[in-house]
Amino acid sequence: MNDKTEELRDIFTNVTDGEETVTESQEDTRGSLERDERTDEERLESVVTQMRERYAFETALSDDDLIAVARGFYDDRSDAEIADEIDADGDAVFEARMSLHLVGEDDADEVDLVAIRDREEDDATLADEYDVSEAQIRRYRRIAEAQDQSRAANDRYRDEFDSILADAELSERMTTDVREDGLEDATEGMETDVDF
Template identity: 80%
Template sequence: MNDKTEELRDIFTDVTDGEETVTESQENTRGSLERDERTTEERLESVVTQMRERYEFETSLSDDELISVAKAFYEGDSDSEIASDLGVDEDDIFEARMSLHLVSENDADEVDLAAIRDREEDDAVLADEYDVGEAQIRRYRRVAAAEDESRAANDRYRDEFDSVLGDSELSEQMTTDVREDGLEDATEGMETDVEF
């Protein structure tokens, strides 16, 4: 060692209180986001149970059937398809979805729910005004009530369903996209018109 190097070494040793090294061993730590260790079924069952305790469900469907309704809703199945799969009436599926706060864009796309939400007129008057049947007005009012109930809970339960069922679809889509992008990158520039 030359004099300069030895002098720097002495300064280093003084500054670090005689330690020969200042590096610290690194730990393998997990990310800051906590992962729910429960299965998808357990998480869905928890949401349905909480909702049953908080609200009076007007459905005869069991918790397992309600979970099936939620899954099918997120898969894009219609009420008639879900009803057919479960062997129940389509109106039962609609009521189950409303009880679970699973309102789709198509449930009231023909009417402004805010306009009928607080109207006190009976179904016949509103049906005549909107040129629809009374059953349709009752349906719209049920959708409005489900939205109000969901908002009163800060959309907590709908967010839970989104988290459980929406994330699984999103992660599947992201995995597929990554696979496709990786394959595209790997095959870029390769000749594909090869004759043997």
């Protein structure tokens, strides 16, 4: 052992109160993934609250309404259907979806959002060029803005919604499938045409 190694050993021994070795006791745990103990509703409320604080978006919709918008989006309901459900205006639901970064694949499938995003022309000029109304151009620009916000946050909020709402739906579907498959297996080969 050279002088440096001995010196380091002495420092280690002093720091650890004379212990020659340091070991951490280990616990037997099942699995390695942390389970969030909150309910889905509590997790959704948390995401909505965080987004309200971060983006300071203005909406007449309550947090419960915003959660209903998110649930409706994941249930593939239209803005109009969600609006009827929460007694709101379709435009308010669209704006709420954009504020929550919930952009659907068919929200702007007929235009190139990247091209619109980078253009500085006014709405009227772009409306003429794309042969759509100015309202549609404003809508496309809002969709592009929502996508930019989501990307700037590394899609964190969208991923959280996915993990709460999409995973819950998948889990429910898998449980139903397992129940049905189990019932089929249990009844396979049984005689069902029995005479009493």
